[in-house]
Amino acid sequence: MDYISTRGTGAVSSAEAIKTGIAPDGGLFVPESLPKISDSLLREMKSMNYQGRAVEILSLFLTDFTREEIKSCVEQAYNSESFEDPGIAPLKKLSKTLYVQELWHGPTSAFKDMALQIMPRFLPLAIAKTGEKNEIVILVATSGDTGKAALEGFKDVAGTRIMVFFPDQGVSEVQRLQMVTQEGHNVGVAAVKGNFDDAQNGVKAIFANKELAQELESKGFKFSSANSINWGRLAPQIVYYFSAYLDLLNDRAISPEEPVNFVVPTGNFGNILAAYYAKEAGLPIGKLICASNKNKVLTDFIRDGKYDRARQFHKTASPSMDILISSNLERLLFHLSGNNSLAVTEWMKELTEQGHYNVGADILVKIQQLFWSESASDQETMSAIKEVFQETGYLIDTHTGVALNVYKKYQSATGDLTPAVILSTASPYKFNSSVVESLLGPESVEGKSEFELLEILSRESNTNIPKNLKGLDKKPLLHRQVVEKEDLTRVVKKFLEK
Numbered sequence: 367m368d369y370i371s372t373r374g375t376g377a378v379s380s381a382e383a384i385k386t387g388i389a390p391d392g393g394l395f396v397p398e399s400l401p402k403i404s405d406s407l408l409r410e411m412k413s414m415n416y417q418g419r420a421v422e423i424l425s426l427f428l429t430d431f432t433r434e435e436i437k438s439c440v441e442q443a444y445n446s447e448s449f450e451d452p453g454i455a456p457l458k459k460l461s462k463t464l465y466v467q468e469l470w471h472g473p474t475s476a477f478k479d480m481a482l483q484i485m486p487r488f489l490p491l492a493i494a495k496t497g498e499k500n501e502i503v504i505l506v507a508t509s510g511d512t513g514k515a516a517l518e519g520f521k522d523v524a525g526t527r528i529m530v531f532f533p534d535q536g537v538s539e540v541q542r543l544q545m546v547t548q549e550g551h552n553v554g555v556a557a558v559k560g561n562f563d564d565a566q567n568g569v570k571a572i573f574a575n576k577e578l579a580q581e582l583e584s585k586g587f588k589f590s591s592a593n594s595i596n597w598g599r600l601a602p603q604i605v606y607y608f609s610a611y612l613d614l615l616n617d618r619a620i621s622p623e624e625p626v627n628f629v630v631p632t633g634n635f636g637n638i639l640a641a642y643y644a645k646e647a648g649l650p651i652g653k654l655i656c657a658s659n660k661n662k663v664l665t666d667f668i669r670d671g672k673y674d675r676a677r678q679f680h681k682t683a684s685p686s687m688d689i690l691i692s693s694n695l696e697r698l699l700f701h702l703s704g705n706n707s708l709a710v711t712e713w714m715k716e717l718t719e720q721g722h723y724n725v726g727a728d729i730l731v732k733i734q735q736l737f738w739s740e741s742a743s744d745q746e747t748m749s750a751i752k753e754v755f756q757e758t759g760y761l762i763d764t765h766t767g768v769a770l771n772v773y774k775k776y777q778s779a780t781g782d783l784t785p786a787v788i789l790s791t792a793s794p795y796k797f798n799s800s801v802v803e804s805l806l807g808p809e810s811v812e813g814k815s816e817f818e819l820l821e822i823l824s825r826e827s828n829t830n831i832p833k834n835l836k837g838l839d840k841k842p843l844l845h846r847q848v849v850e851k852e853d854l855t856r857v858v859k860k861f862l863e864k
């Protein structure tokens with residue numbers, strides 16, 4: 367199965383798509399035709415564990431990788447050393463018709479691990495398959511979760527190096543410590559004086575610098591990106607939708623072929639798009655419920671078909687969803703328009719030049735058949751966290767809180783009683799300050815360090831602090847660089863001399 371760009375060029379193998387990241391014409395790689403799973407395979411997968419299911423689903427999409435290769439990547443990615451729960455992405459039951467799938471048992475306590483534990487394993491294979499001779503250099507600008515998850519995923523992976531830049535004023539203390547204590551022989555980390563945009567613009571400038579690319583190629587290096595537009599990050603996310611459905615079947619919460627709704631806290635539209643691919647591949651999914659925070663550009667889009675990023679940006683208690691440009695939406699529009707790359711190219715041009723585009727009535731109808739969307743304020747999110755904890759004793763983070771509030775809005779708007787799964791994208795410990803505040807009020811967090819808050823949360827909820835966060839304040843500082851934003855190219859060159 368080949369991959370083509372949403373802007374019209376291609377076709378390439380999945381190995382090439384994973385190695386390149388973004389397509390040369392600026393578009394995103396998508397499968398040329400969408401695979402279907404057979405009924406018999408779906409039945410067989412019922413008795414498999416997460417790893418077995420991952421091999422089956424990934425084999426449907428990465429057809430130029432052998433089954434043995436995929437199996438070996440899966441085993442290296444999803445194991446008891448990297449994931450604290452043997453179920454990898456276990457379901458928790460909140461009521462007869464509502465479940466939560468926990469996607470945060472990986473090494474950085476956020477759902478980015480589901481993809482970033484395995485994508486770096488694909489990369490050396492993709493390099494070999496495409497005859498690439500250069501060492502791959504991954505550059506990341508991060509506002510928090512992605513940087514650490516990418517470092518953990520790429521550390522000590524042969525044929526790769528990774529350099530991460532984070533804004534020195536823009537990440538939480540836990541997030542900063544996670545990165546500056548990172549181990550591994552092929553990793554680099556630097557704080558950039560400035561905000562996230564300064565770090566991001568610096569990295570973008572390096573990617574766009576053709577001279578630098580040539581100079582480094584002569585020394586045996588080639589840049590690539592690990593961000594969520596890479597197909598290697600999307601494919602692994604399709605797996606857990608299947609896994610949730612099969613777990614529900616095993617739990618007798620549903621009967622075979624009965625539909626399930628999924629509720630997804632959404633930012634860049636990667637997670638929920640993977641659900642769309644699962645549905646297209648034959649998984650009985652009812653509605654895909656897209657949950658936004660105050661940056662509700664997607665909610666408005668799913669209402670009226672007009673994507674409008676020209677609006678105020680809000681900092682919220684669910685920062686990983688603070689996004690105004692949801693890049694992966696481009697893939698959905700390509701499929702729903704019948705592979706109309708000309709229309710997609712035009713919309714993306716309008717987005718860049720005017721800040722908005724309108725997909726028209728026909729595509730809007732298709733979008734609304736698949737998706738429903740609402741948004742939640744910080745206040746509503748924090749109430750949702752408190753309420754579910756008081757009623758069930760189950761603790762959720764702020765991103766999951768957005769999803770829970772939106773699910774309640776969906777139920778009162780539609781009365782739909784279809785069983786639903788909320789995708790839980792972060793451990794409550796990762797956003798401890800907002801979670802403690804939700805439970806105990808604003809006074810309870812005043813003057814407390816993040817490490818005191820971890821202890822409070824553990825006592826209050828009677829759950830364990832994730833291994834990777836406990837003791838973080840006692841780990842040795844390995845990366846002390848703080849650099850000027852104009853200086854990123856020099857920093858990268860120096861990193862590659864090592």
Ligand SMILES: *Cc1c(COP(=O)(O)O)cnc(C)c1O
Nearest residue numbers: 632633634635636637686791792
């Ligand atoms: C990245 C992230 C999201 C958003 O996922 P998308 O795939 O970008 O829609 C939601 N929650 C958390 C905790 C995240 O880290």
